[in-house]
Amino acid sequence: MKETAELIQIIDRAIDQFDGDLDELESAIGMLILGRHYGWRVMLLVHSPMTIRKYQKILGISHLREVLPEVGALAHRSNAWRLVDGTRNFWKAVRGQIRGVRSPRVDRQADGAAQKTRY
Numbered sequence: 248m249k250e251t252a253e254l255i256q257i258i259d260r261a262i263d264q265f266d267g268d269l270d271e272l273e274s275a276i277g278m279l280i281l282g283r284h285y286g287w288r289v290m291l292l293v294h295s296p297m298t299i300r301k302y303q304k305i306l307g308i309s310h311l312r313e314v315l316p317e318v319g320a321l322a323h324r325s326n327a328w329r330l331v332d333g334t335r336n337f338w339k340a341v342r343g344q345i346r347g348v349r350s351p352r353v354d355r356q357a358d359g360a361a362q363k364t365r366y
Contacts, residue, residue, distance in 0.1 A: 254279060254314065261306045275302035279314070285328075285353075286319035287311035291341045292327035293351045324353040 258276055265272045279302075282290045290311055291299060299311070308314055322328045327350040331337045340348040 251283075254283065257306055257308065257314065264307070265305065267305075271301070272305060275305040278302050279306060282311060282315040282319070284319045284321040285325060286317055286322050287315040288318055288337065289322050289325045289328045290315070292325065292331070292337075292349055295343075295349075296341070321353075324355060324357045326350045326352040326354060329357065 258279065261272065261275065278290055278294065294302070303309065303311065318328075322332075327340070327348050330348050331340050336345055336348075339345050343349070
């Protein structure tokens with residue numbers, strides 16, 4: 248996992264060298280920033296393999312494993328991660344062989360924080 252300063256260098260280099268639609272650059276940078284907290288395994292469950300490859304190319308990295316933790320401190324908030332954590336189905340889910348796992352949904356309540364009653 249890279250340190251924050253190294254991630255900023257990756258981002259700055261990607262911005263400087265980018266040629267294309269800014270929404271793609273923005274999404275690639277967003278994935279990298281969120282990946283610091285959720286880990287590369289969650290990012291692989293959230294995004295399609297084609298999208299991951301596109302973002303890696305934009306960022307100038309060969310694999311997310313080079314720059315992100317395997318499982319981040321907030322991975323437990325990811326619905327997709329909770330479905331595959333502790334099973335042998337991670338790579339099947341990444342490849343799309345298990346339906347209904349790929350999801351960008353996160354749940355802050357998974358932290359075990361007390362739910363507040365809404366009136």
